[in-house]
Amino acid sequence: MYSLGERRLIAHLDMDAFYASVELLRYPDLRGLPVVIGGGRRHQPETLPDGSRRYFRLRDYTGRGVLTTSTYEARALGVFSAMGTMKAAQLAPGAILLPVDFDEYRRYSRMFKAAVREIAPHIEDRGIDEIYIDLSDVPGALDDGGRAVGRWLKDAVREATGLSCSIGITPNKLLSKLASELDKPDGLTLLGFEDIPARIWPLAARKVNGIGPKASEKLAALGLRTVGDIAAAQPDFLVRHFGANYGRWLHDTAHGRDQREVVTHSEPVSISRETTFERDLHAVRDRATLSGIFTELCVELAGDLARKGYASKTIGIKLRFDDFKSVTRDLTLPAHTMDARTIRRAAGECLKRVDLSRRLRLLGVRAGALARLTDLVAPIAAPEPPPPRAEEAAPLYELPLFAQH
């Protein structure tokens, strides 16, 4: 794509309050009001006989969910994503609560990405509502630092979806990710290396992708609160406190250095299903309930594998106890599988290795060491038998263990 030393132009595009904004397209009467998305259970708006709608209020919620998004009006009340819904209800009891509708968000996600791809095809997916775009090869982009392309992208996204986004355009992914946040919502921020001291160094360390709650707390304890503080620290000081890899990365990052490429394709590493119970369950007293949920998770996981065309060689479980501590166990099988019963059996073996005296709040099942079905089935037999006709083939769900080779 580019050779070292050549100029790169990378965009980070982030949809503004994505889930909430999609919901406002459906419920335009909520525009301007504090609205939050999340919860979990049924709190679908109710349409009254006169055509008006009755919405669920945050104060009416009971349960263990968290918020996934909030509108800017709700954020002004101190209510943010990842906050427990019950806690949010304390802060903004009158805010409107809408249930999540991932299918709809995925539909809009495909729409905005398709619109971007028309202009700049070199895209890295970073989840449902953000992407990196390599603009280096977009004709004319380098002439004005990407400003014209940036405006064009924003217009295209709005035209395709009716939604606004914020874009940062800089020489690398690290700076673009930070830049896209500087003028949210509906922002377009261009930065060069020369802007780092004025625009990047004043930012809290926590703003950097890769500096989470633990690292920022540790940095603060060392007196380093902003990106500029980290930039001013001696590299060996950082290495001493954070290890060779992370220490060096912190130093490079604080100086705006990042050589990562925009990755247009990647294969999944694992696929999983997990659920948090409405109340904590005990392995003995709630055995039947737990067992049913456990099997259901395995069946769903097998379905996900089949639908996506993968088989797994390592099956794992995850438990979260009532004290919020979690443990994982996994088991590598002799061959890849996508069979629900095989997954259930392996997960059951894993479960035997866990002390179950505490009550559980979460149970999960994970399929790792994935292989594409097409890479697995083909080499099974030599000489190659004629492939079975699709309608004669057993449902994938019923296939036993796959032999590799």
Add this chain to the structure above:
DNA sequence: TCTGGGGTCCTAGGACCC
């Protein structure tokens, strides 16, 4: 009023092989 669900990557110890 405790904190969802789906992921990735890194570290580290032990097993096992050469």
Add this chain to the structure above:
DNA sequence: TCTGGGGTCCTAGGACCC
């Protein structure tokens, strides 16, 4: 004869991200 070193796989936990 009491002790090397590298490579890879497996497992567990944890930080972090959307």
